[in-house]
Amino acid sequence: MITPYRPQEIEPKWQKRWEADALYRSVIDTDKPKFYALTMLPYPSGDLHIGHWYAMTPSDARARFKRMQGYNVLFPMGFDAFGLPAENAAIQRGIHPGTWTLRNVANMRQQMHTMGTMFDWQREAVSCLPGYYRWTEWFFLKLYEMGLAYRKKSPVDYCPSCKTTLAREQVVGEEHICERCGAQVIKKDLEQWFFRITKYADELLDFSKIDWPDKIRLLQTNWIGRSEGAEVTFSIAAEDLPADAAEGEGELVVFTTRPDTLWGATFMVLAPEHPLVERITKAESREAVASYKQQAARQNEIERLATDKEKTGVFTGAYAINPVNGARIPVWIADYVMMTYGTGAIMAVPAHDERDFAFAVKFGLPIIPVIARPDGLAKSFTFPGSVREGFRTELETAGIEFVATPVGDMGEGLFVTLRGDTQIEIYIALMQKFLLPNNWNEVVGARWAFIFTDGEKSEVCELNSVETDAAILARCKAIFPPVTPNRTCMEMLSSLPFYTDVLFHHEYGTMINSGPFSGTPGDVAKSQVIAWLAEQGRGKAAVNYKLRDWLISRQRYWGAPIPMIYCDSCGIVPVRYEDLPVLLPADAEIPKTGENALLYHKGFLHTTCPKCGGPARRETDTMDTFMCSSWYQYAYLSPYYREGDSVTGNDTPWDPAELAYWAPVDSYTGGAEHAVMHLMYTRFFTKALRDAGLLNFDEPMLQYRYQGIILGEPRDGDCVEVSGSWEGNAFQAHHIAVTPFDQRQNWPSIGKSESRVCGEVMDRDDVSLKVQAGDELVVVHVPEGLEIIIPGKESLGGLNDILYHLEVEKMSKSKKNVVAPDTLVATYGADTVRAYLMFGWRWDQGGPWDSKGIEGVVRWVNRVWALVMDAPRNRVPLDAATERELQRAMHTAIKAVTQDLESFSFNTIIARLMEFTNALGKAKDAAWESPVWDTAISHLLLLLAPITPHLAEELWEAIGKPYSVHMQTWPSWDEAMLAVDEIEIPVQVNGKVRGKIVVAANADEATVKAAALAEVNVRRYTEGQQVLKVIVAGRKLVSVVVR
C-alpha cells in the first residue's frame, strides 16, 4: 500500500508537538558550549515575504545543524517595530500606528510558525513596546552621560515628504532621494541630536576580531573613508582683515592629503557659507559675493559637487599667505567647496587636482606644476614654419615620435611626443638649433620649458613660478598677439587639445619647484613635508574621515522618545533614569500632514524640570529606528528586562547571567544592504557599551554572512484584442478583450488593422497600454471607465487588472509579481519551500524566482518519502559491492553536507543529498531492510533534519526511532569509508584526454604510469613518438608528453 506524502497534515502536527514540548527553548546550560545564531529581524510591514523565508530558513538550517553538533543554540526572533510605514498607515487608514504594528506582528508571527524554524519564541522582543524602548532610552542617557550624544545645529538632510531628517546613509543615489519615499531630500538647518560614532572611526576600521565578508568590510572601510594628510594653517593677509579682527581670526586651517603639493597652492577657495567670507570680502567684490552666495544656496550638494559641471566662483578681493613660501594667493569662494566637509576651506593646487585645474583655467589663476610626472611623458607642438629645414630629419634620426599634420593653411605642424629625460634634452637642444627667430616652442608635461630665440642665441625659460609664468606669457604675446587674451601660460596651452593629457596629473612624484624640497622623491615627499611642517609649527599630521556623526533625531511620532527635557532656567536636562520610560502617548493624533504628533500633544510636551522642578518642555524628536536594532541582539537575552521596575543608571539592561553565557553573537546573517547602516551602528554601539562597562567584548557579531535577494519572475504580458480607431500614431480603444498570458494557445491572431489591434501588453500606465502587435509597439489609449472583458472574471475588469510583460525586477504588489510564501506552503509544504530556497540559488547572490524549478525539489522530497515508506517491488539479493557502495555514498554525503552547512553553501547541500537519495534508490531493491539500509536511511534523516525538519521527524518516527530527530547527534563520517577499491584515472597525451585507466586505489606511481602507457588509445597517440615526460598527478590524472 502506497502512503502518500501529505505535508499539509504532518507539518502543523509536528509544529504543535515541538511547541508543546518546548523543544526549542534555549536555556543556559554550562555543560554545553553555547552558540548564538541570529538572523536579522523583520520590519512588521504586514505579510511575510518570500525574502524573509529566503533569509531565515537557511539560517535556521544552520542553527539546527549546530544544535545537533552538540551546541546549546540560541536562535531568537523579534520585530523592528518602530518606523515610518506605521505612521503612513495611520494617516491613510486612520488607525493608531501601534495597533497597525502589533496586528502585523501577530500576523507575521503566525506566518513564521509555518516555516518550521527553531526560534525560541519566549525570547521574542518587539522594539515598539515600552519594556523594550525603555532601555533604548536608557542607552541614550548612557551615551549622553559619556559625552557620546550631543545636540548641534547643523545643515541636515531633510525629507520634505516624510517631514523628518535622515541620516546621511538614508539618502541614496545621485539624485539625493529619500530611501523610504523617493522624494528629493533637501538641506535644512536644525538643532539635532547626534551620536559621536566618529570617535570610534579607527576602531571600526579594525576587522581583525571578526569573520565578516570582504565586501562588507570594504564597504564600511570606504564609508569611514580615512585619509591621512596634514592640517596646514593659511593666514589671511593682515591688510585684508577688518580692523576689529580678533587674534587668530584670519587663520584658516586646511586639511590636505597632499601636503607635498603645498608649493603649488596658488589660490584658496572657501565655501560660500564660510563665516570668514563676510569679514574679508573687499568693498568692490561685495555685490558679486553676495549674489553668488544666494545662487549657491539654491543648489543641492550633488549639483555643487559634480565634477563635470562648469566651474563657478567669485574672488573676494582678499589674499592669504601660503605658509610654506609666503606667497600672496587670492582667496575665492566657490560652490564646489562645502562647509560641511572638512573645514570649509581648501588650498587649491591646480596643477595636481582636477577640479582646481578646471577652476584655475576658467578664471585665469596661475597653475604651477610642483610634482614631476612619474611617466616621463612630455609633448611639444612645433608650429608650421617655426623651424629650419632639416628639423624633421633630425627628429627621425633621434628616434623621436611625431605626427606631421597640416594646420589650417599654414603648412604642416609637428605633434611631438617625448618619452623620458634623454629625449626631452635632445629635443630641446635640437629646437635651440633649429628654431627660427620671432618664434617660440614649448615642451610640456614631464618638463615645462619655453624656448625662445633671437636668431643668434636661444634661451630656455622654465615655467616654475608665478613670476616666470607671467614673464613667459608676456614674451609669447609679443611674438604672437592672438594669444593676448590668455591670463596664464597654462590657459594658453590648454587651448591645444593635443596637450590635454599632459597638463595635469595627480600622481605622486618627485617634488619640483618647491624651494628646499625640490628633488624630494615621491615616496617620501608627503612624510618629509609633514615632518617639516610640524617642526616649523606651520601645520601638523592629521587624519580626516568621511564618516560623519550619526544623526539620530527624527521628527516623527512613531519612535523611541529622546529622553531629554528643555528647561528655561536649567537648559537641557536629561530625564532621570528612574523616570524611564518616557512613554509615547497612546492618544496622540497623527496629523494628516505627517507632522510629529508629539508637537501637539500637550500632556507629552509639558513636564517639569527634573533639576529645578519648574515648568519644562520635552524633546519631541524620536530616535532613528537603527538605534533600536543596534542592541536587539542583547534584548533577546532577557526580553523586556525588569519591566515595571524602576531602574537606575547603575543597573544593567539585561540579565547578567544570560549575557555572560550567550553573548556575543556567534553567527549572524542578513541582507548586505545594511552594510553601512545597521552593521556599523551595532558595532559602534557595542564598543560604546563596552566603554560604559556594560559589555566585556569588542564586537557584537563574530561571524556574519549575507544572503541575496529573490527577484520577481520574468513573465509574459496578457494578450489584448482591442477594437477602435486610429488617431495619428495612437489607437483609441472602444472595446478590449483580454486573454491571460498563461493561455498562449488561446491567444487571437496578433497584428493590427484599421479597426483592430491585438498583441501582448508590454507596459501600461493609468490611461494607456503598450501593445506588441507583431513587430510594432502600439500605444493604445483607453478612455476612463471602459469595460474590459477578462474571461473567468465575474465583473468587468479595469485597466489595472491587465498584466503586462515583466522583466526580472524586484517584487512589488503593483507589478503583481510577488511570490506569497503562504500559497507555496499550502501547495507544496514548508519543507519543500525551505529546500527549494536553499537549492535554487547561490545564497549570497539570489536571483529571479523560478516557479518551475521547485518541481524538481517536489519530486525529490517525494522520492525521499517513498524511499522510506514504500517497499521495493522487485527484491534482489544484496551483494557486497552494493553494500559497500551504499556505505560509501552515505559517508560521502555526511562529509559534504557537514562541510557545506559549515560554509553556508546551501545549494550544494541539497545537491549532495539528492545524490545520496539517488544512490539509495539504486540500492533499494537489494538492500531494503538490511542493516546497511537501515543505517543509511537513518543517517539520511539526520542529514535532512536541519533542512526539512518536519519530513525528517515524520520519517524518523516511521522507522521506529525515538522522538525527536532534532535531539539526535549529528553523524560523523569515516574517511576510510570514502575510499574506493579501484579508481579510474584519465590519461592525457600532450594535454588532451586520450584514454582512461582503471587501477587499484592504492597502486603505486610506477604501476599507474605503466598502465597509462599501456592503454590502447594512449598508445595510438604515443606510437612512433618520443615520450619526453610522464607526470602522475596524485591519483587524479596522468599526463604524457610526447614529441
Next chain:
RNA sequence: GGGGAAGUGUCGGAAUGGGCAGACGAGCAUGACUUAGGAUCAUGUGCCGCGAGGCGUGCGGGUUCAAGUCCCGCCUUCCCCA
C-alpha cells in the same frame, strides 16, 4: 571618474593548495507503464561533424606537461562611492 563583485549549456548553478569542465536540478527529446497524463519510471541532452575527430568557461595574449582557476591587456553587467 574611483573602488568592488560577477561573466561557465536553453535556464538555476557545480567544479579554484591548476589536474576528466558542466555535479545536482529545471527545460527539452525518446521510450515504458497507463483509459488518460502537466503523474511515475528509464534513457539521452555543451557546440560542430556521418565519422575519426575538432572546438568549447566574456574577448585577446602569456606562464605550464596541464588554466574556468595563475599573470598581463580589453569588453560587458551589477553594486558602492563621487
